[in-house]
Amino acid sequence: MKAVILFNSTNHAIWAENELKENEISCKMISVPRHLSSDCGYCVQIDADDGEKASNILNANNIEFDNIENYKGE
Amino acid sequence: MLLDKTKNSIIYFDNAATSFPKPECVTDAVLNYMTQIGANPGRSGHKLSIEAGHIVFKARKSIAALFGLKNPMQVIFTSNATEALNLGIKGILQEGDHVITTSMEHNSAIRPLHELEKQAFISLAIVQADKTGIIDPKKIKEAITVRTKAVVVNHASNVLGCIQPIREIGKICKANGVIFIVDCAQSAGVVPIDINRDNIDILAFAGHKGLYGPTGTGGMVIADDFDHKKIKPLKCGGTGSLSDKIDQPDFLPDRFESGTLNIAGLSGLFAGSQYIQKKPGGIKGIYSHKNELQKHFIQQAEMFVQNFICYSSSNLPSAGVIAFRLKNISVSEAAQILSDKFEIMCRQGLHCSPLAHQTIGTFPEGTLRFGFGIFNTKEEIDIAVHALKSISEGN
Structure with missing residues (x-):
């Protein structure tokens, strides 16, 4: 199962990707799924199992994110 | 195109306006x-x-x-x-x-x-x-x-x-x-x-x-x-x-x-x-380099160039920007000769800073300005000092 981390800003998404990769969490930037958000740009896809760990890393770095949602694909 | 100093004799001392060449x-x-x-x-x-x-x-x-x-x-x-x-x-x-x-x-x-x-x-x-x-x-x-x-x-x-x-x-x-x-x-x-x-x-x-x-x-x-x-x-x-x-x-x-x-x-x-x-030494290294260039320029110009007036102090820490002039020639003419005859690029005038020039007593004529960059050398300064000497002596 995959999950996506949604952000208000694509700048925050890129920052998050950078920090997650530095912490060896497998992640990928993907287009924001339209059914999850009306934002332009991209979000970060992770393994759903890494959700809590990713959330802790983002919080520790004060990286604002909107939500983490399970994602099966469109 | 990068400035190729082997083919080009230009000396660029206008780094305070924008730095050149770029790495x-x-x-x-x-x-x-x-x-x-x-x-x-x-x-x-x-x-x-x-x-x-x-x-x-x-x-x-x-x-x-x-x-x-x-x-x-x-x-x-x-x-x-x-x-x-x-x-x-x-x-x-x-x-x-x-x-x-x-x-x-x-x-x-x-x-x-x-x-x-x-x-x-x-x-x-x-x-x-x-x-x-x-x-x-x-x-x-x-x-x-x-x-x-x-x-x-x-x-x-x-x-x-x-x-x-x-x-x-x-x-x-x-x-x-x-x-x-x-x-x-x-x-x-x-x-x-x-x-x-x-x-x-x-x-x-x-x-x-x-x-x-x-x-x-x-x-x-x-x-x-x-x-x-x-x-x-x-x-x-x-x-x-x-x-x-x-x-x-x-x-x-x-x-x-x-x-x-x-x-x-x-x-x-x-x-x-x-x-x-x-860069080795990082920003501190760049700071020392610019201060060395400034001291060298002021020292050499004061020694060899008649009519040299410097407004920047060689005793104060500096960002490598120097205001000066030659007593016997206008700053615009001197800058023109430096560019045309000696291929030395600098800026003259008020440098968009009328209040600063009023503060140092150089308003409204302004000054010549050399702004040194990371690629400038003492050898280039020596060439510039020689050029200023020549201009000052009317040659």
Whole structure:
């Protein structure tokens, strides 16, 4: 199962990707799924199992994110 | 094209206007973006757009590291230091505010302030520097009133190269609850700066001078503990975020970065800022190099050039900018001969800083100005001293 981390800003998404990769969490930037958000740009896809760990890393770095949602694909 | 000194005898001493040549990694980065990436970051989800987003983030992180900033989102990219100063100044001021600035400001700071003063929107106090261009922090303290909202100070003079005691001034601002805005157009990449330790709230930098990025780059850096919502955006528009709303986002950096950024420029700025930070000795090394060049120039010119008058002090720390003239020839004519006959590029006149020239007594004629860069050498200075000697003697 995959999950996506949604952000208000694509700048925050890129920052998050950078920090997650530095912490060896497998992640990928993907287009924001339209059914999850009306934002332009991209979000970060992770393994759903890494959700809590990713959330802790983002919080520790004060990286604002909107939500983490399970994602099966469109 | 890079300046090839084996084929070209040009000596470029106009680095205070913009640095040249740029390191090869900078031109490579710009070319790589324009030929291999090209896309708009933050708008689309395709890989080229994401790659462009990575470039912007790397540039932001590199600038944050340069100024000791923890949160890279507090770095706001603008087209130059002037735009950053306008954003900081106009963004925080409200009707009735009192502002303190100095007699060493560039027009990029004094003009927006003076415009607001003329509209009777703010009141302005201009603290006078001494003849060496230095501001006494005590005078700033004395000028603070109950209505003082901000202090705006030029860190390194674009006329004299002298460096203001910003940490001390910032401490006074902090103690009095006053916002401290620092114009680091000349000092960024030249003088070590730590936004938090130096007590700066808002810092403006040029990307194309000491950071060796392309022209059209610069930015405003907001201290980690400063509430960015106190700053109103100068422009509103598309950010790629909150696209379902017509409200301007209030989070950073989107609040201040509407419209497509100069990604080609930021590619080069990232490369340039990394280049100077990774140089042996880092920024401290660059600072020592420029001070050595300044001392060498003043010493040699005073020894060999008749009619040489120097306004910059060789005893004070400097950003490698020197104001001088020859007593017996106008500054415009001397600059023209330096360019035409000796292929030495410099700037003459008032350097967009009428108040600074009034302070040192060189208004309205102005001075000649040499602005040294990281690639300049003592040998080039010796050639310039010889040229000045020749001009001074009428040869």
